[in-house]
Amino acid sequence: MEISVQDYARECAKQGLRGDYLACRPDFTVEQAYDYDDAQQKVWRTLCDRQTELTSRLAHKSYLDGVATLGLLEQIPDFDEVSDKLRERTGWEIVAVPGLIPAEPFFDHLANRRFPVTNWLRREDELDYIVEPDMFHDFFGHVPILTQPEFADFMQMYGERAGEAIALGGDEMITRLYWYTSEFGLIQGPGEPLKAFGAGLMSSYSELQFAVESADAHRVPFDIETVMRTSYEIDKFQRAYFVLPSFETLREAFGALDIAGLVRRFKDEPPLDPATV
Numbered sequence: 001m002e003i004s005v006q007d008y009a010r011e012c013a014k015q016g017l018r019g020d021y022l023a024c025r026p027d028f029t030v031e032q033a034y035d036y037d038d039a040q041q042k043v044w045r046t047l048c049d050r051q052t053e054l055t056s057r058l059a060h061k062s063y064l065d066g067v068a069t070l071g072l073l074e075q076i077p078d079f080d081e082v083s084d085k086l087r088e089r090t091g092w093e094i095v096a097v098p099g100l101i102p103a104e105p106f107f108d109h110l111a112n113r114r115f116p117v118t119n120w121l122r123r124e125d126e127l128d129y130i131v132e133p134d135m136f137h138d139f140f141g142h143v144p145i146l147t148q149p150e151f152a153d154f155m156q157m158y159g160e161r162a163g164e165a166i167a168l169g170g171d172e173m174i175t176r177l178y179w180y181t182s183e184f185g186l187i188q189g190p191g192e193p194l195k196a197f198g199a200g201l202m203s204s205y206s207e208l209q210f211a212v213e214s215a216d217a218h219r220v221p222f223d224i225e226t227v228m229r230t231s232y233e234i235d236k237f238q239r240a241y242f243v244l245p246s247f248e249t250l251r252e253a254f255g256a257l258d259i260a261g262l263v264r265r266f267k268d269e270p271p272l273d274p275a276t277v
């Protein structure tokens with residue numbers, strides 16, 4: 001691990017991040033500490049009730065099957081209980097973290113099929129938008145789709161290979177791939193309706209509708225090189241959404257990708273504008 005927990009905890013405190021980073025183990029994980037009160041359980045149920053109104057209609061079937069299999073709607077999930085079910089399906093498990101952790105340990109967890117999930121939940125007055133990813137974004141957004149075998153494989157490969165890009169100065173390029181798939185990915189199989197699976201969409205009431213239903217959303221057929229060259233902004237609706245034909249396509253494209261060649265070719269070029277790709 002490059003950065004120590006103490007140094008990172010100091011940085012996070014300076015940025016005003018909410019989690020208790022001093023409690024971290026060297027791999028930046030913590031205990032879930034299942035000590036949520038009734039008010040927090042109510043926030044969880046409110047968020048799930050509102051969001052499932054939309055995901056039942058707009059989320060891909062694999063995501064919905066994941067929610068049903070893992071059972072996370074009635075109350076705040078117990079990470080170890082859900083890990084047992086998730087491990088049976090695709091070998092993934094959940095580890096608790098206090099929030100965003102450095103990229104290198106994050107990739108290492110993914111490479112070992114461990115998904116880091118934040119152990120604190122937003123407050124009632126933050127229902128619609130929260131700056132930092134909280135447990136609702138991480139768990140409700142990211143975890144259910146990890147039951148989909150090809151996407152689960154992609155996420156492990158991503159963890160294994162992201163370091164290759166970073167070593168060559170391609171951190172922005174490799175982060176875009178995560179952003180436009182794991183966070184804001186859309187999917188439309190042949191002869192099937194357009195659906196969403198990205199966690200940023202699964203956990204956002206307004207943007208999920210916009211991305212799937214709005215005529216103003218700019219939707220682009222998935223092309224991995226274009227994705228890795230296209231910039232993005234984090235605090236507004238995306239100006240481009242990339243549409244996969246299948247999860248298999250994502251896994252195959254990434255498996256076949258010459259990361260070093262692509263990074264060397266484009267890392268010093270201006271990024272593509274999402275509005276015009």
Ligand code: HBI
Pocket residue numbers: 097099100101102103106116117118133174175178179
């Ligand atoms: N840490 N806990 C957590 N969750 C993330 O999604 C996350 C992270 N650290 C880095 C990071 N994501 C991004 O840089 C990814 O693109 C790697």
Ligand code: FE
Pocket residue numbers: 133137138142183199200
């Ligand atoms: Fe996320």
